[in-house]
Amino acid sequence: MNLNLTTDKTHRYDAIVVGSGMxxxxxxxxxxxxxxxxxxxxRGREVKHIEDYDTxxxxxxxxxxxxxxxxxxxxxxxxxxxxxxxxxDDKAGFMTNDQQNPYVEKRPFDWIRAYHTGGKSMHWGRxxxxxxxxxxxxxxxxxxxxxWPIRYTDLVPWYSYIEKFVGVSxxxxxxxxxxxxxxxxxxxxxxxxxFFREAMKQKLNRPVTIGRVANLTQPQxxxxxxxRASCQFRNKCSRGCPYGAYYSSLSGAIPAARATNRLDxxxxxxxxxxxxxxxxxxxxxxxxxxQHTLAVxxxxxxxxxxxxxxxxxxxxxxxxxxxxxxxxxxxxSDQVGRNIMDHHLGAGANATIEGFDEDLMYGQRPNALYIPxxxxxxxxxxxxxxxxxxxxxxxxxxxWKRGVAMDGFGASFKQQMTQPGAWTIGFGGFGEVLPNPNNxxxxxxxxxxxxxxxxxVFDAAFGENEIAMRKDMMNSAAxxxxxxxxxxxxxxxxxxxxxxxxxxxMGTARMGKDPKTSVLNKFNQVHDCKNVFVTDGAAMASSSxxxxxxxxxxxxxxxxxxxxxxxxKKNL
Amino acid sequence: MNRRxxxxxxxxxxxxxxxxxxxLAMNRRDRxxxxxxxxxxxxxxxxxxxxxxxxxxxxxxxxxxxxxxVPAFIEMMLQDCYLQPEHQSFVAGVEQLQQAGFLSQSTxxxxxxxxxxxxxxxxxxxAYQVQQTKMGDNEDKELMKKQATGLPFWRLMKELxxxxxxxxxxxxxxxxxxxxxxxxxxxxxxxxxxxVYAY
Numbered sequence: 036m037n038l039n040l041t042t043d044k045t046h047r048y049d050a051i052v053v054g055s056g057m058x059x060x061x062x063x064x065x066x067x068x069x070x071x072x073x074x075x076x077x078r079g080r081e082v083k084h085i086e087d088y089d090t091x092x093x094x095x096x097x098x099x100x101x102x103x104x105x106x107x108x109x110x111x112x113x114x115x116x117x118x119x120x121x122x123x124d125d126k127a128g129f130m131t132n133d134q135q136n137p138y139v140e141k142r143p144f145d146w147i148r149a150y151h152t153g154g155k156s157m158h159w160g161r162x163x164x165x166x167x168x169x170x171x172x173x174x175x176x177x178x179x180x181x182x183w184p185i186r187y188t189d190l191v192p193w194y195s196y197i198e199k200f201v202g203v204s205x206x207x208x209x210x211x212x213x214x215x216x217x218x219x220x221x222x223x224x225x226x227x228x229x230f231f232r233e234a235m236k237q238k239l240n241r242p243v244t245i246g247r248v249a250n251l252t253q254p255q256x257x258x259x260x261x262x263r264a265s266c267q268f269r270n271k272c273s274r275g276c277p278y279g280a281y282y283s284s285l286s287g288a289i290p291a292a293r294a295t296n297r298l299d300x301x302x303x304x305x306x307x308x309x310x311x312x313x314x315x316x317x318x319x320x321x322x323x324x325x326q327h328t329l330a331v332x333x334x335x336x337x338x339x340x341x342x343x344x345x346x347x348x349x350x351x352x353x354x355x356x357x358x359x360x361x362x363x364x365x366x367x368s369d370q371v372g373r374n375i376m377d378h379h380l381g382a383g384a385n386a387t388i389e390g391f392d393e394d395l396m397y398g399q400r401p402n403a404l405y406i407p408x409x410x411x412x413x414x415x416x417x418x419x420x421x422x423x424x425x426x427x428x429x430x431x432x433x434x435w436k437r438g439v440a441m442d443g444f445g446a447s448f449k450q451q452m453t454q455p456g457a458w459t460i461g462f463g464g465f466g467e468v469l470p471n472p473n474n475x476x477x478x479x480x481x482x483x484x485x486x487x488x489x490x491x492v493f494d495a496a497f498g499e500n501e502i503a504m505r506k507d508m509m510n511s512a513a514x515x516x517x518x519x520x521x522x523x524x525x526x527x528x529x530x531x532x533x534x535x536x537x538x539x540x541m542g543t544a545r546m547g548k549d550p551k552t553s554v555l556n557k558f559n560q561v562h563d564c565k566n567v568f569v570t571d572g573a574a575m576a577s578s579s580x581x582x583x584x585x586x587x588x589x590x591x592x593x594x595x596x597x598x599x600x601x602x603x604k605k606n607l
Numbered sequence: 608m609n610r611r612x613x614x615x616x617x618x619x620x621x622x623x624x625x626x627x628x629x630x631l632a633m634n635r636r637d638r639x640x641x642x643x644x645x646x647x648x649x650x651x652x653x654x655x656x657x658x659x660x661x662x663x664x665x666x667x668x669x670x671x672x673x674x675x676x677v678p679a680f681i682e683m684m685l686q687d688c689y690l691q692p693e694h695q696s697f698v699a700g701v702e703q704l705q706q707a708g709f710l711s712q713s714t715x716x717x718x719x720x721x722x723x724x725x726x727x728x729x730x731x732x733x734a735y736q737v738q739q740t741k742m743g744d745n746e747d748k749e750l751m752k753k754q755a756t757g758l759p760f761w762r763l764m765k766e767l768x769x770x771x772x773x774x775x776x777x778x779x780x781x782x783x784x785x786x787x788x789x790x791x792x793x794x795x796x797x798x799x800x801x802x803v804y805a806y
Binding site: 448 | 683775805
């Protein structure tokens with residue numbers, strides 16, 4: 036199919052995709068593979084897979100400041116740096132310069148960005164989970180936010196489709212709360228972790244499984260065809276993987292889209308606004324500002340997919356004003372920018388484990404254990420909060436770093452530090468955040484960035500439900516470690532965490548059944564501008580407690596399939 | 608809650624035993640301090656730092672701190688990753704040892720001096736950590752004043768010596784079995800005297 040035979044190839048495409056990250060990559064892949072000529076607009080620099088992973092193979096001594104953050108990086112990456120590790124030398128090159136890309140915090144918001152090819156898919160945590168059927172029904176049952184216009188069954192084939200494409204390592208468990216994916220072989224647990232799993236099964240009847248992670252443990256033919264290979268257990272994923280072993284837009288979707296010869300990617304190009312045509316009631320294209328030259332160019336297409344990351348996608352809608360949409364494209368409901376959700380983290384517990392002295396794991400596992408949600412599930416009913424949380428964590432042996440806080444120095448101390456220390460174990464919760472229209476972002480009426488685009492203002496905070504849940508996240512983790520017989524249990528519940536730090540920010544252009552209360556329909560189309568699709572985290576009507584990327588990608592593939600179907604039927 | 612508190616909790620509660628220069632870096636914004644780079648040591652002070660580092664990680668059948676380049680690493684790290692409070696507390700600690708005639712002491716006396724310093728530092732660290740775990744906007748201003756006191760000298764020396772040594776090429780290769788590409792993840796039973804792995 037070629038829908039665009041006669042147009043100027045430099046500025047006209049069948050489809051424009053804004054953003055090259057987790058969902059932009061999938062949109063580009065699906066649309067090109069279905070025959071469309073696609074332009075991806077990426078605001079950041081070009082990163083070439085493997086070739087540009089400058090630090091990937093560096094030895095510890097080749098990283099100048101090791102795991103410390105130089106003062107200069109801490110300033111340039113002032114927001115990224117709120118998430119430990121993001122501003123370290125080995126990955127700082129893949130983070131966004133926050134000084135040059137400022138935002139406004141009416142209330143604190145931890146906004147971690149990655150403006151380059153592949154976006155945050157380059158250094159995501161890779162944890163990959165399906166939602167369960169109840170996740171899609173909870174809003175309606177509890178009268179929270181708006182009901183989802185889709186159900187679990189609508190996404191099942193798309194979950195399968197994405198899981199096979201990206202490759203997910205995990206253990207099938209047949210749990211209603213955490214539906215199984217199509218799995219590559221699971222990564223092993225260490226002996227103390229297996230001990231913990233058995234203890235939880237016997238004492239608390241709570242399942243513990245190995246994390247489900249988008250790292251290839253047994254590459255399939257379609258993975259190797261893209262140049263992807265097995266995980267080497269280096270656990271240096273966030274530097275970029277020279278083996279393509281973990282899924283990213285760079286290692287998977289973009290090469291697949293490129294193979295069609297129907298993909299163009301524009302780098303260093305900021306999508307500033309959508310161009311709307313009153314006569315047709317459609318968006319005709321995207322106005323783009325070159326990062327370096329400030330040159331403005333319009334690109335046009337029949338359909339436009341917004342995958343800029345939830346906050347930037349909403350900002351792009353808000354900045355696209357016309358006589359039809361004076362408050363931003365698709366914003367008749369006034370819901371664009373509202374209902375910011377995330378997963379709240381930073382509450383849990385850790386402990387030391389006695390024994391297992393002869394056990395040591397060879398290799399570094401880029402994965403951990405997962406304890407599925409058990410609160411407000413089955414017969415469990417909490418009185419202080421709705422929904423629930425899952426835990427991620429695991430056991431490891433302490434190394435020489437323990438020496439920093441220990442007494443001693445000299446020859447015997449030096450020798451001692453070369454030997455492994457005690458096993459320790461820890462878990463932290465990932466809690467569901469409820470949608471709240473007062474948790475919002477909007478465009479600053481005055482302040483603009485150096486490209487003349489209004490700054491985003493964040494005005495959002497956790498509510499009572501999240502605060503109550505966090506106490507239980509800490510206490511339940513401590514109880515579980517205690518039930519397993521572990522020692523020196525320490526609970527934690529960080530009070531300084533803000534929305535955003537989970538790097539699962541979502542909800543700012545939610546799907547819904549009613550255009551009066553939602554922005555997108557059940558196929559992620561803007562209600563009143565049907566050729567604009569939003570398929571990143573902005574589309575989410577609730578947040579579940581599991582990591583969201585799989586669901587975003589499944590929604591994207593489903594919407595792309597629908598979009599091409601509608602184009603074919605000349606409905607778009 | 609301000610940025611500095613936020614960072615202090617990140618560092619404490621993600622379980623890192625290392626201190627957080629990032630935290631201090633962020634403080635600088637709050638306190639309008641000058642950019643780093645002014646940190647220097649005299650040649651006497653350099654000798655003293657090298658001597659202390661070598662006492663923490665001495666040469667045995669494997670290289671010591673000096674052979675592994677730790678003294679220069681410490682100075683570079685203080686310049687690049689730390690701010691005025693640490694610059695001051697570090698130099699104060701060095702000067703204290705200079706005044707005690709540390710470099711002319713016997714090795715036994717030097718060791719004894721450092722033992723005492725380690726014991727004193729424990730109390731200083733307790734106070735330092737209390738500063739960092741307090742929360743709340745009301746306490747903020749007072750806290751920021753207190754935090755003008757940097758990490759104690761001994762803590763900085765020990766942390767940077769261990770970090771510099773065990774991640775240096777000489778120190779890491781001598782202490783551990785360096786495996787840049789493990790290729791698998793599996794259980795091994797440690798035999799006595801066996802080197803463990805570093806990656």
